Amino acid sequence: xxxxxxxxxxVEIHHLxxxxxxxxxxxxxKPALDEIVKLSRAIFxxxxxxxxxxxxxxxxxxxxxxxxxxxxxxxxxxxWGDAIAAAVIQKKETVLEEHSGDIQxxxxxxxxxxxxxxxxxxxxxxxxxxxxxxxxxxxxxSDIELANFIAQQISxxxxxxxxxxxxxxxxxxxxxxxxxxxxxxxITHELRNPLGFIKGYTTTLxxxxxxxxxxxxxxxxxxxxxETDRLQELIDNLLDSARLQSxxxxxxxxxxxxxxxxxxxxxxxxxxHPNLQVQLHLVNSALLVRGDxxxxxxxxxxxxxxxxxxxxxxEILITINQEAxxxxxxxxxxGPGVSAQYLPFIFNRFFxxxxxxxxxxxxxxxxICKQIILAHKGSIEASSDADKGLTISIRLPIxx
Amino acid sequence: MxxxxxxxxxxxxxxxxxxxxxxxxYEVITANNGEEALDMVSSRHPDLVVMxxxxxxxDGLTASERIRQFSNVPIIILTARGExxxxxxxxNIGADDYMVKPFSATELIARVRAVLRRTSNAExxxxxxxxxxxxxxxxxxxxxxxxxxxxxxxxxTEYRLLIQFAHHVGQVLTAEELLMAIWGPQYREDKEILxxxxxxxxxxxxxxxxxxxxxxxxxxxxxxMPPIERD
Numbered sequence: 257x258x259x260x261x262x263x264x265x266x267v268e269i270h271h272l273x274x275x276x277x278x279x280x281x282x283x284x285x286k287p288a289l290d291e292i293v294k295l296s297r298a299i300f301x302x303x304x305x306x307x308x309x310x311x312x313x314x315x316x317x318x319x320x321x322x323x324x325x326x327x328x329x330x331x332x333x334x335x336w337g338d339a340i341a342a343a344v345i346q347k348k349e350t351v352l353e354e355h356s357g358d359i360q361x362x363x364x365x366x367x368x369x370x371x372x373x374x375x376x377x378x379x380x381x382x383x384x385x386x387x388x389x390x391x392x393x394x395x396x397x398s399d400i401e402l403a404n405f406i407a408q409q410i411s412x413x414x415x416x417x418x419x420x421x422x423x424x425x426x427x428x429x430x431x432x433x434x435x436x437x438x439x440x441x442x443i444t445h446e447l448r449n450p451l452g453f454i455k456g457y458t459t460t461l462x463x464x465x466x467x468x469x470x471x472x473x474x475x476x477x478x479x480x481x482x483e484t485d486r487l488q489e490l491i492d493n494l495l496d497s498a499r500l501q502s503x504x505x506x507x508x509x510x511x512x513x514x515x516x517x518x519x520x521x522x523x524x525x526x527x528x529h530p531n532l533q534v535q536l537h538l539v540n541s542a543l544l545v546r547g548d549x550x551x552x553x554x555x556x557x558x559x560x561x562x563x564x565x566x567x568x569x570x571e572i573l574i575t576i577n578q579e580a581x582x583x584x585x586x587x588x589x590x591g592p593g594v595s596a597q598y599l600p601f602i603f604n605r606f607f608x609x610x611x612x613x614x615x616x617x618x619x620x621x622x623x624i625c626k627q628i629i630l631a632h633k634g635s636i637e638a639s640s641d642a643d644k645g646l647t648i649s650i651r652l653p654i655x656x
Numbered sequence: 657m658x659x660x661x662x663x664x665x666x667x668x669x670x671x672x673x674x675x676x677x678x679x680x681x682y683e684v685i686t687a688n689n690g691e692e693a694l695d696m697v698s699s700r701h702p703d704l705v706v707m708x709x710x711x712x713x714x715d716g717l718t719a720s721e722r723i724r725q726f727s728n729v730p731i732i733i734l735t736a737r738g739e740x741x742x743x744x745x746x747x748n749i750g751a752d753d754y755m756v757k758p759f760s761a762t763e764l765i766a767r768v769r770a771v772l773r774r775t776s777n778a779e780x781x782x783x784x785x786x787x788x789x790x791x792x793x794x795x796x797x798x799x800x801x802x803x804x805x806x807x808x809x810x811x812x813t814e815y816r817l818l819i820q821f822a823h824h825v826g827q828v829l830t831a832e833e834l835l836m837a838i839w840g841p842q843y844r845e846d847k848e849i850l851x852x853x854x855x856x857x858x859x860x861x862x863x864x865x866x867x868x869x870x871x872x873x874x875x876x877x878x879x880x881m882p883p884i885e886r887d
Contacts, residue, residue, distance in 0.1 A: 286842065313809075315809060318813070318849060320849065321848035337852070449666065452759070455760060465765075479668070
């Protein structure tokens with residue numbers, strides 16, 4: 257008959273103290289649990305200990321198992337813990353399963369006495385630990401108390417492990433976010449595609465072991481040409497963005513006629529995109545602002561370019577008007593527009609609409625536009641009716 | 657004719673790969689992401705897969721891992737410049753070679769030829785993506801398990817344990833081998849966690865866990881999934 261009070265109370269307290277010390281040391285949780293099992297068995301007898309954790313999919317995963325006493329050398333059926341673990345987690349309280357009546361000492365393994373204790377942090381359930389005694393004796397209140405103490409220590413260990421993992425994940429996410437805003441990594445990432453195609457199709461044409469017919473050669477050369485333009489555009493955007501960041505974008509301010517600039521821009525746009533329909537409404541022509549004509553043209557071209565990309569086939573309606581002491585220039589397209597959740601972010605650096613992940617671009621265009629307009633002491637806004645189109649409105653102070 | 661599967665979410669890369677490989681006399685089929693790649697490997701049985709890593713839905717590395725569950729079709733992964741850890745991970749998972757973007761067309765052809773040459777002698781098996789053992793069925797591509805056509809929900813560890821047996825039918829696996837393969841070297845001596853996991857697997861998979869048919873104990877030796885006798 258095994259007595260629980262094998263040691264004096266002082267030795268028992270010493271062991272409890274040692275167990276809680278393990279938790280405060282920064283050991284890996286597995287060797288920590290190994291230690292805890294060793295120490296706890298000195299004050300409190302049990303044969304098997306199994307630790308269950310619930311997974312995000314509400315499954316039960318066994319993360320630790322120890323057969324320390326009887327049944328250690330037999331490959332004992334250790335699945336009984338499952339049912340009681342599930343019960344413990346569901347009821348959120350300690351569950352005891354014991355045999356009453358006679359027990360065949362010769363066949364202890366047939367009579368498992370099970371004590372299941374929930375693992376909690378606060379009221380968040382983590383799982384359960386199950387202690388098994390083959391053939392008894394029954395668990396006393398003092399045993400259950402000790403078992404609860406051990407369960408709490410194990411909860412702390414597991415929670416620390418979880419927190420550490422979460423912390424690492426968050427660090428990684430932060431790192432990712434930093435990278436995305438990082439100039440160098442954006443260059444590497446964005447330039448990869450056009451460079452890849454230029455290299456790919458050029459070397460394809462250069463293959464000494466292959467002949468390509470005239471039409472195919474033209475096709476490949478056109479691709480290379482197109483990708484070179486994309487590359488140029490990307491580099492220009494990246495440079496502008498860098499100049500803006502370091503305050504190096506110098507603009508030449510002078511009196512500028514908005515209608516002249518806009519006419520130039522729309523003619524060029526129609527040349528580059530022969531099927532483009534642009535309607536220009538100069539409600540108030542001859543509006544004069546103080547600005548850099550080249551940079552203003554850049555902004556207008558960029559906005560039109562976005563509509564061509566994201567609303568292909570749509571007509572673009574451009575209006576120049578006067579509102580109070582400001583010139584109001586609006587560009588309206590009738591394409592898919594931008595969803596309300598992303599609208600506030602479209603002027604952010606490197607932002608690209610998650611709605612259309614395959615679209616190419618640095619995400620810099622509108623950011624650069626906004627910076628240029630701000631430098632002109634103006635403002636730029638976007639509004640969109642889902643599926644009905646996007647309107648970009650630019651306001652600039654009128655020059656006397 | 658040798659059939660090559662080209663996987664990239666960028667249509668222009670699909671086109672680039674296709675024109676060059678077709679010029680070499682290969683038949684080229686394409687997929688847009690990892691999920692499509694899995695379907696195409698199991699349905700079209702390509703002789704080689706060229707796959708980009710960075711793709712939506714299912715990335716190239718995870719797709720390679722899943723493909724390796726049921727096929728040893730040679731895989732060439734395409735990585736971006738400077739992403740060393742992806743290359744190493746890809747090779748560890750079972751990719752046969754890698755290529756960095758941007759790449760030249762001649763490099764592409766040379767690598768494809770080399771990998772095909774290397775693997776033409778080795779026994780090439782795209783097994784069925786489905787594995788059956790009595791009333792048990794495993795779909796490697798979806799990582800799903802069925803018992804008598806009812807889905808069985810296994811924990812991640814239990815699933816990995818089960819496919820170890822599925823890949824070694826008729827072969828006795830020692831406790832140590834299983835512990836190392838699934839839990840790692842730290843657990844080499846920890847027999848108990850293996851016992852518990854096997855007991856739980858049996859509860860979920862066997863008609864009678866005390867007289868198992870799928871995962872059988874060989875006393876003193878280990879465990880095995882016995883071959884099914886054909887009548």
